[in-house]
Amino acid sequence: MATERLQKVLAAAGVASRRGAEELIAAGRVTVDGRVATLGESVDPASAVIALDGRRVGEAEPHRHVVLNKPVGVTSTVHDRHAARTVTELVPPGLARGVRLYPVGRLDADSEGLVLLTNDGDWAQRVLHPRHAVEREYAVGVDRPLTPAAITALLGGIELEEGTARAVGVRAATPAETRRLLETLDGTTHAYRDLSWYRVTLGQGWKRQVRRMFGAVGEPVRRLVRVRFGTVRLGDLGPGEARALTADEVARMARAGGARPGGPARAGDRPRPAAPKRPGDPSRPVAPERAGDRPPSAGTTERARRYAGRAGRGDAGRPGGAR
Numbered sequence: 001m002a003t004e005r006l007q008k009v010l011a012a013a014g015v016a017s018r019r020g021a022e023e024l025i026a027a028g029r030v031t032v033d034g035r036v037a038t039l040g041e042s043v044d045p046a047s048a049v050i051a052l053d054g055r056r057v058g059e060a061e062p063h064r065h066v067v068l069n070k071p072v073g074v075t076s077t078v079h080d081r082h083a084a085r086t087v088t089e090l091v092p093p094g095l096a097r098g099v100r101l102y103p104v105g106r107l108d109a110d111s112e113g114l115v116l117l118t119n120d121g122d123w124a125q126r127v128l129h130p131r132h133a134v135e136r137e138y139a140v141g142v143d144r145p146l147t148p149a150a151i152t153a154l155l156g157g158i159e160l161e162e163g164t165a166r167a168v169g170v171r172a173a174t175p176a177e178t179r180r181l182l183e184t185l186d187g188t189t190h191a192y193r194d195l196s197w198y199r200v201t202l203g204q205g206w207k208r209q210v211r212r213m214f215g216a217v218g219e220p221v222r223r224l225v226r227v228r229f230g231t232v233r234l235g236d237l238g239p240g241e242a243r244a245l246t247a248d249e250v251a252r253m254a255r256a257g258g259a260r261p262g263g264p265a266r267a268g269d270r271p272r273p274a275a276p277k278r279p280g281d282p283s284r285p286v287a288p289e290r291a292g293d294r295p296p297s298a299g300t301t302e303r304a305r306r307y308a309g310r311a312g313r314g315d316a317g318r319p320g321g322a323r
Contacts, residue, residue, distance in 0.1 A: 002044075003042040003043055003044050004042060004043065004044075004045060005040070005041075005042055006021070006025060006030070006032065006037055006040075006041050006042065006043050006050070007021035007022045007025060007039075008021075008121070008122075009043060009045045009048075009050065009057075010024065010025075010030070010050070010052075010057065010121070011120075011121020011122065011124075011125070012045075012121060012122075013050075013057050013058060013061060014061040014099055014100045014101075014119030014121075015052060015057060015100065016102060016121070017102065017104075017121050017124045017125055017128070018121050018122070018124075018125045019125065019128075020102070021121065022039060024052065025037050025038070025039045026039050029052055029053050030050065030051070030052055031050070031051045031054075032048050032049070032050055033048060033049050034049070037050075061098065061099045061100070061119050062098075062099065063118070063119060063120040063123070064095065064096075064099050064101065064118060064119055064120070064244065065116070065117075065118045065120060065123065065244065065245040065249075065250050065253075066091060066095050066096075066101060066116070066117040066118065066242050066243070066244055066245065067114060067115070067116055067117075067232055067234075067237065067242065067243060067245055068087055068090055068091065068114075068115045068116075068117060068237075068240075068241070068242035069112070069113060069114065069115075069234060069237040069238060069239050069240065069241050069242070070087055070090070070107055070111075070112055070113060070114075070115045071112055071239040071240055072109070072110055072111070072112045073085070073109060073110075074086065074087055074090065074109065075087070075109050076103045076105075076106040076107045076108075076109075076115055077103065077106070078100075078101075078102050078103070087103055087115050087117065088101055088102070088103075088117065090240050090242060091117060091242050092242060095242060095243075095244055099119045100119055101117040101118060101119055102117065102118070102119070102124075103115055103116070103117050104116040104117065104118055104124045104127055104128060104229075105127075105128055105205050105229075106205075106207075107226055108207075108208055108211075108224075110224075111224040111225070111226065112185070112224070112225050112226075112239070113138075113139075113224075113225040113226035113227060113234055114226045114227060114228065114229050114232065114233070114234040114237075115226075116229055116232065116245075117242075123250070123253075123254055126254065127229075127230065127253060127254075127256070128205070130204060132256070133203035133204065134203075134229070134230045134256050135168060135201050135202065135203055135228070135229075135230060135256075136201070136202050136203075136205055136226060136228070136229055136230075137199060137200070137201045137202075137226070137227050137228035137229075138199070138200045138201075138202070138210055138224055138225060138226050138227065139173060139177075139178070139181055139197060139198075139199060139223075139224075139225040139227050140197065140198045140199075140200050140210060140214065140221055140223075140224055140225075141192055141195035141196070141197050141221070141222045141223035141224070142195060142196050142198070142214065142219045142220070142221060142222060143195065143196070143219070143220075143222060144196055144219075145172075145196045146170070146196070146198065146217075146219060149217075150217040150218070150219060151170050153216075153217050154166075154167045154170050154200070154213055154214075154217060155167050155169075155170060158212075158213045158216045158217070160206065160209070160212055160213075160216075162206050165202075165204070165206065165209055165212070165213055166203075167200050167201060167202060167213065168201040168202060168203050169199070169200070169201040170198060170199075170200050170201075171198065171199050172196075172197070172198055172199075173197040173198055173199050177197075177199070178193075178197045180236075181197075181225065181227065184234075184236050184237070184238060185225065185238075185239060192222070192223055195222055195223065199227075210224055211224065230252075230253050230256040231249065231252040231253050231256050232245065232249055232253055
């Protein structure tokens with residue numbers, strides 16, 4: 001049998017995503033035929049004896065893909081001795097039986113909403129790869145309406161440690177959207193109804209990105225719910241509930257991540273760029289950029305940076321500005 005990269009074999013066996021498998025190998029926790037494995041080596045999965053922490057890794061598991069509504073206080077990890085509960089503990093036995101699921105990306109413990117879990121390492125890798133810019137949509141509750149300047153800054157770019165973070169879209173949530181969301185999460189619309197709710201779409205998934213971006217424009221997030229990841233929506237899934245993705249959902253999500261269902265992306269596959277939003281009217285998209293289009297001017301980026309800097313220092317003269 002042809003050899004394969006060790007991290008791919010581990011991902012296919014449901015041990016972790018490819019990136020997670022690479023971390024396990026680098027930490028010296030994986031052995032091949034009794035010796036410590038090295039990052040980048042190839043093995044014959046049919047004959048090699050592969051073990052993780054001394055326990056033999058079995059054959060590839062059947063792929064499973066699950067969507068879960070994570071409540072506040074639950075961590076998006078497989079194991080966390082400091083956490084009261086993890087997302088894997090919420091998956092019903094019928095969905096987790098015979099496989100080892102792990103979350104696709106993470107959602108902060110103090111945030112809630114849609115989390116994907118799988119044992120399909122290739123699928124998870126394609127969905128998470130920054131090159132594909134698979135969208136994440138959030139319902140964001142803040143104390144007051146965002147100013148036009150704040151929306152412009154969120155769309156134009158906020159400088160974070162990882163780089164420039166830009167929202168793909170920012171718009172006010174409709175009353176019907178907010179009512180349905182609160183009824184799904186809380187069973188009532190009374191809680192948090194006094195917040196100003198927005199729908200914010202990102203093309204990346206940095207740590208606490210939405211909270212950090214809103215903090216930079218002086219608007220702390222009071223409640224954050226992920227309502228969409230790529231083509232999968234939270235819908236009416238209640239807190240702590242989970243369900244298996246349909247075959248069509250798995251396939252559409254794979255296409256959104258530049259991958260074919262059940263296999264890696266083909267050479268030459270290119271993601272379709274998301275249409276950016278018009279800063280003056282966040283609810284209206286403009287045409288995608290074409291080859292030859294000029295990038296945003298340095299003045300636009302500099303204005304966003306100055307705005308973020310002022311917001312980060314606080315504005316004592318603005319009601320509720322420094323919190």
